[in-house]
Amino acid sequence: MKITVTVNGADYARDVEPRLLLIHFLRDELGLTGSHWGCDTSNCGACVVWLDETPVKSCTVLAVMADGRRVTTVEALAIGTALDPVQEAFAVCHGLQCGFCTPGMMMTARWLLDHNPDPTPEEVREAISGQVCRCTGYENIVRSVLWAAKHDGPAEDEVAADEASGGHQ
Amino acid sequence: MQVPAQVEYEKAASVQHALALLARYAPGARILAGGHSLIPMMKLRLAQPEVLIDINGIGSLRYIERVGGELRIGALARHADLLAAPMAGDHFTILHDAEAVIADPVVRNWGTIGGSLCQADPSEDLSAAFAALKGSMIVQGPDGSREVSARAFHTGPYETVVGPAEMLTEIRLPIRRDSGSAYLKVCRRAGDWAIGAAGAAVWLSGGLIADVGIGLTAVGAAHFVAAEAEEFLLGRPADEESFARAGEMAAEHCNPPSDQRGPADYKRHLVCELTTRVLRASVRRARGLEPAGGRAP
Numbered sequence: 193m194k195i196t197v198t199v200n201g202a203d204y205a206r207d208v209e210p211r212l213l214l215i216h217f218l219r220d221e222l223g224l225t226g227s228h229w230g231c232d233t234s235n236c237g238a239c240v241v242w243l244d245e246t247p248v249k250s251c252t253v254l255a256v257m258a259d260g261r262r263v264t265t266v267e268a269l270a271i272g273t274a275l276d277p278v279q280e281a282f283a284v285c286h287g288l289q290c291g292f293c294t295p296g297m298m299m300t301a302r303w304l305l306d307h308n309p310d311p312t313p314e315e316v317r318e319a320i321s322g323q324v325c326r327c328t329g330y331e332n333i334v335r336s337v338l339w340a341a342k343h344d345g346p347a348e349d350e351v352a353a354d355e356a357s358g359g360h361q
Numbered sequence: 362m363q364v365p366a367q368v369e370y371e372k373a374a375s376v377q378h379a380l381a382l383l384a385r386y387a388p389g390a391r392i393l394a395g396g397h398s399l400i401p402m403m404k405l406r407l408a409q410p411e412v413l414i415d416i417n418g419i420g421s422l423r424y425i426e427r428v429g430g431e432l433r434i435g436a437l438a439r440h441a442d443l444l445a446a447p448m449a450g451d452h453f454t455i456l457h458d459a460e461a462v463i464a465d466p467v468v469r470n471w472g473t474i475g476g477s478l479c480q481a482d483p484s485e486d487l488s489a490a491f492a493a494l495k496g497s498m499i500v501q502g503p504d505g506s507r508e509v510s511a512r513a514f515h516t517g518p519y520e521t522v523v524g525p526a527e528m529l530t531e532i533r534l535p536i537r538r539d540s541g542s543a544y545l546k547v548c549r550r551a552g553d554w555a556i557g558a559a560g561a562a563v564w565l566s567g568g569l570i571a572d573v574g575i576g577l578t579a580v581g582a583a584h585f586v587a588a589e590a591e592e593f594l595l596g597r598p599a600d601e602e603s604f605a606r607a608g609e610m611a612a613e614h615c616n617p618p619s620d621q622r623g624p625a626d627y628k629r630h631l632v633c634e635l636t637t638r639v640l641r642a643s644v645r646r647a648r649g650l651e652p653a654g655g656r657a658p
Contacts, residue, residue, distance in 0.1 A: 211365040257393070
């Protein structure tokens, strides 16, 4: 079946089998291997991408269901070499060890902060509760998302002043 | 690696179009909504439809609105829609209690209300909630639509009254005064299916229980309902003694399986305790003693 999917702003037309899963379409057809293929049962969340504006588990969505829709993957977070604050946060706060869950965690985190710029630790935990990390015990991931919330958006000098006052963990 | 077997795919542009496709391909066709039950079943070959009819493009099936004295929920409303709808929480706190513990936030973004009901998994939460609320389902087919009581919708595990050429389009819930509702679920870890869960809706008249619905999840209750406990409560005072006895009756009359989630006697214990608690919470909510949006205790 012929489909056209807008992935990270670019249109891709492909002829795919209806049974092809979105995660395999992204990785195998388009070469976008940032999204990870994990448990295959919509439990682990390594494959989270945005379908239109919504985070979904792409192992449980067919590629044909994305026909005519927009998909956003972890590859779209950085602009050139400028990291998204969420990416920077995971580096600064050691929000990953092996990195397998990280693309999905970051896509959910970015969506959370876009809709709730100042979440509580409990809200962060709830947001990532459908995603599994076997390295960090989640503590550093929560810390990363809160760091990103603090460093999202404000001008450089505000961040500098904040850091000088020891305002973040 | 899990992939579904080969399948044909059709995209429905409207309910009429979906029904025409169903008529053409039934019984080998399945409606594809969020797919969060169907696609995993297809991966395991527990479901192997010949044709998928994707209804995600039918925007007119995704709504939560009040019409007269009813709340109406389009079959394509996502779990996240219901959880975010103040109208649902204002009138039926049980729905927000239940939605908050269905799978996880990302699954709730795409999984649909209608899909969950039609999957009819015995451990699915909304079936008990809608049964407690004494709602109804609108089923459309080639000969028009019919309204089915939520309590008659399920005919067994993974089976509903929806025929091969029919589709669920709407859920209707009567809005009534002096009512309160609650849902409580015990599971092994965040996002898991229930070991056991109970939901209640109580309608008060003075200090007495004028009407009551009790739904049970994952414990082998016929039609997801604790009918004997409901009957016992009718006309009784809304007090601790009534709640406790209703809990015991619910536990006695359900039929939970012993499985990897626990032995049957433990599940009966859960049913007793959870039923008592949701009745207590429902009555407190009906009396305005709990703030809107609060979780059941």
